[in-house]
Amino acid sequence: DSGVTQTPKHLITATGQRVTLRCSPRSGDLSVYWYQQSLDQGLQFLIQYYNGEERAKGNILERFSAQQFPDLHSELNLSSLELGDSALYFCASSVELGPSYEQYFGPGTRLTVT
Amino acid sequence: QQPVQSPQAVILREGEDAVINCSSSKALYSVHWYRQKHGEAPVFLMILLKGGEQKGHDKISASFNEKKQQSSLYLTASQLSYSGTYFCGTDNSMDTGRRALTFGSGTRLQVQP
Numbered sequence: 001d002s003g004v005t006q007t008p009k010h011l012i013t014a015t016g017q018r019v020t021l022r023c024s025p026r027s028g029d030l031s032v033y034w035y036q037q038s039l040d041q042g043l044q045f046l047i048q049y050y051n052g053e054e055r056a057k058g059n060i061l062e063r064f065s066a067q068q069f070p071d072l073h074s075e076l077n078l079s080s081l082e083l084g085d086s087a088l089y090f091c092a093s094s095v096e097l098g099p100s101y102e103q104y105f106g107p108g109t110r111l112t113v114t
Numbered sequence: 115q116q117p118v119q120s121p122q123a124v125i126l127r128e129g130e131d132a133v134i135n136c137s138s139s140k141a142l143y144s145v146h147w148y149r150q151k152h153g154e155a156p157v158f159l160m161i162l163l164k165g166g167e168q169k170g171h172d173k174i175s176a177s178f179n180e181k182k183q184q185s186s187l188y189l190t191a192s193q194l195s196y197s198g199t200y201f202c203g204t205d206n207s208m209d210t211g212r213r214a215l216t217f218g219s220g221t222r223l224q225v226q227p
Contacts, residue, residue, distance in 0.1 A: 002155065002157075031213060033213070033215075042116075042201075042217060042218070042219045042220060043156070043201060043203075043217040043220075044217075045214050045215055045216065045217070048213055048214060050213075055213065056213060056214040057214075058214055058216075090155060090156070094213070096213070100144075100161055100163065101161075101213050102146075102158045102161060103146070103158060103215070104158060105148075105155035105156050105157070105158075106155060107154075107155050108155055
């Protein structure tokens with residue numbers, strides 16, 4: 001158990017819908033990262049937040065957005081869902097000790113778009 | 115740009131050694147290694163920072179050659195528990211405020227009895 005929690009564990013929804021994935025980082029971690037993992041794309045970095053502010057952006061679609069709240073939990077919002085959005089979505093957190101930032105991954109949310 | 119991992123897959127007998135390579139076309143600031151078992155989340159193994167260091171963790175160690183923009187993960191005397199997919203994640207940014215890893219496509223390692 002990494003200490004990072006994600007809800008829900010599984011999500012099945014239809015094309016065109018909107019969903020929200022939630023992540024609570026490990027106690028004391030200020031950074032939260034979101035990743036998408038699909039069979040053909042591997043582990044893709046989406047976005048990073050640090051203490052409520054966006055720090056880095058990866059291959060995140062415009063239909064996706066995220067935020068980190070004052071209590072440091074984060075939400076990833078996916079809208080106008082397409083079949084290709086079906087994937088495992090991981091959240092990770094880290095405490096940054098100088099240049100070192102070990103990331104601890106949550107169990108993931110498996111999204112199935114039908 | 116995604117780092118290139120090799121080999122794509124390897125099958126070992128218990129007790130054998132393996133090397134997994136990760137190379138980048140860009141200058142590297144750090145390399146991160148993770149292991150993921152089927153249906154589970156990636157688990158952090160180690161970070162190597164710019165400076166060409168070598169690190170060890172039990173019987174798993176890694177090296178980082180920043181000139182060659184490469185890192186290698188060494189698994190010695192493999193155990194059944196080493197089975198899984200190994201990912202390297204590379205960070206090309208000197209901006210310490212921006213933490214973005216680009217992961218390779220993974221190396222699937224299977225250790226057989």
